Amino acid sequence: MKFLYSLFATILTFITPLSSQNINEFAIPSEKVERMQWWSEARFGMFIHWGLYALPARHEWVMSNEQISKKDYKKYVEFFNPDLYDPSEWASLAKKAGMKYVVFTAKHHDGFSMYDTDYSDYKVTNAPIGRDLLKELIEAFREEGIRIGLYYSLIDWHHPDFLVNEHIHPERNNQQEIENDKNRDKKKFQRFLMNQITELMTNYGQIDVLFADFSYPHKKNGKGKSYWDSEALYKQIRKLQPNIILNDRMDLEEEGGWDYKSPEQFMPKNWVTFEGRKVPWETCQTFSGSWGYHRDQYTWKSPKQTIVMLIETVSKGGNLLLNVGPTARGIIQDEAVDRLEATHEWMKYNSRSIYGCTAAPDDIKAPDNCLLTYNPKTNRLYVHVLSWPFKTIYLPNLAGKVKYAQILKDASELKMGTKKGAWMDDVNKNDKGITLNIPVRKPNTEIPVIELFLE
Numbered sequence: 156m157k158f159l160y161s162l163f164a165t166i167l168t169f170i171t172p173l174s175s176q177n178i179n180e181f182a183i184p185s186e187k188v189e190r191m192q193w194w195s196e197a198r199f200g201m202f203i204h205w206g207l208y209a210l211p212a213r214h215e216w217v218m219s220n221e222q223i224s225k226k227d228y229k230k231y232v233e234f235f236n237p238d239l240y241d242p243s244e245w246a247s248l249a250k251k252a253g254m255k256y257v258v259f260t261a262k263h264h265d266g267f268s269m270y271d272t273d274y275s276d277y278k279v280t281n282a283p284i285g286r287d288l289l290k291e292l293i294e295a296f297r298e299e300g301i302r303i304g305l306y307y308s309l310i311d312w313h314h315p316d317f318l319v320n321e322h323i324h325p326e327r328n329n330q331q332e333i334e335n336d337k338n339r340d341k342k343k344f345q346r347f348l349m350n351q352i353t354e355l356m357t358n359y360g361q362i363d364v365l366f367a368d369f370s371y372p373h374k375k376n377g378k379g380k381s382y383w384d385s386e387a388l389y390k391q392i393r394k395l396q397p398n399i400i401l402n403d404r405m406d407l408e409e410e411g412g413w414d415y416k417s418p419e420q421f422m423p424k425n426w427v428t429f430e431g432r433k434v435p436w437e438t439c440q441t442f443s444g445s446w447g448y449h450r451d452q453y454t455w456k457s458p459k460q461t462i463v464m465l466i467e468t469v470s471k472g473g474n475l476l477l478n479v480g481p482t483a484r485g486i487i488q489d490e491a492v493d494r495l496e497a498t499h500e501w502m503k504y505n506s507r508s509i510y511g512c513t514a515a516p517d518d519i520k521a522p523d524n525c526l527l528t529y530n531p532k533t534n535r536l537y538v539h540v541l542s543w544p545f546k547t548i549y550l551p552n553l554a555g556k557v558k559y560a561q562i563l564k565d566a567s568e569l570k571m572g573t574k575k576g577a578w579m580d581d582v583n584k585n586d587k588g589i590t591l592n593i594p595v596r597k598p599n600t601e602i603p604v605i606e607l608f609l610e
């Protein structure tokens with residue numbers, strides 16, 4: 156028993172930051188800690204939203220936003236022929252950018268399967284391209300050593316048994332369709348979800364992540380666990396893929412049927428909590444707002460913002476799932492490639508402050524304009540300097556706790572001092588901080604990182 160306890164504690168320490176080493180604070184069962192270890196260390200993944208909606212190129216919700224009927228939307232099948240699709244190019248881009256896992260839309264809300272399903276004709280193998288694009292993608296990403304995640308929409312705007320009378324369905328204002336709701340069979344729809352999820356969990360080898368999307372039980376005529384039959388789905392997923400990591404959108408929060416929280420296009424203020432406990436979390440983010448390819452959207456985050464987003468996420472103990480929306484010809488657009496290449500440049504020198512890292516212990520405060528990450532295994536602290544100051548960085552609370560300091564980019568030593576400056580009236584005499592003497596010129600990397608080897 157004692158042995159088991161200490162094994163559990165060791166595993167927990169491994170992925171949990173000092174600040175959460177209190178077991179109760181991060182009270183998750185050991186088998187969950189174990190299966191999430193690779194994920195917690197990976198910190199960075201690629202989301203890919205790709206489907207018929209790449210053709211209208213006006214947001215992946217175009218069907219709902221423009222209230223396009225099933226019949227009219229179907230025309231896109233006839234034109235879906237991504238002749239330039241080369242998933243190995245996508246995989247190598249992801250790998251270079253430093254991404255360790257991918258999450259790909261096997262089926263989005265429009266109901267079109269990007270794989271060869273046995274349970275619908277509304278699938279990619281019936282489009283001109285005629286190939287199982289998901290299968291090819293999985294093979295290419297595995298080849299690069301990238302873990303495989305699937306996005307699967309519970310919502311299905313194409314399925315004849317999916318109720319129309321609710322706030323987001325594309326045919327929500329079509330009286331005839333609403334009328335037909337009385338003939339729709341929920342059980343049939345549930346069987347369809349079960350069948351598709353079963354084949355995704357069976358036919359493609361090991362699936363590392365499932366991103367199910369999404370529940371809205373609190374809306375008028377909303378849909379949640381009783382509509383999807385989430386408990387049955389959950390059991391089936393776990394049975395077929397015991398090590399899979401699941402997001403939190405099947406409406407099984409209270410039952411514990413989830414592994415991580417998934418705040419979307421949002422940067423949480425602190426480590427995300429559930430019922431007062433810190434929990435594993437991942438934020439998914441777009442480069443410019445829409446998930447699917449959107450031709451006319453010009454709100455791109457800068458390369459610097461993208462890198463800061465990654466650092467900030469890890470500084471709060473989370474993962475970043477960064478999205479690309481390829482075109483209907485199968486190309487990841489230049490703006491996205493640009494940013495991924497900038498991430499690559501930065502990660503090439505600085506990834507040590509990301510992988511295996513988490514939030515800094517609570518008693519360490521970040522210097523002005525800096526974000527901290529911490530590697531509990533190596534006991535190193537990383538100071539990300541968002542705006543390079545003149546000659547001195549002051550580190551509160553760290554006197555006597557730092558063995559060695561260097562700039563991560565070139566491993567050049569930074570001298571440390573305790574001199575708080577003859578002119579610094581505002582620094583308390585009993586202060587326990589130290590100063591770092593930094594070069595006047597900002598090191599040549601988007602966000603310089605200082606690596607501190609703690610005692």
Ligand code: GLC
Nearest residue numbers: 204215216368369419439446
């Ligand atoms: C939302 C949207 C969807 C997107 C997803 C990503 O739930 O409905 O379009 O795929 O979030 O998190």
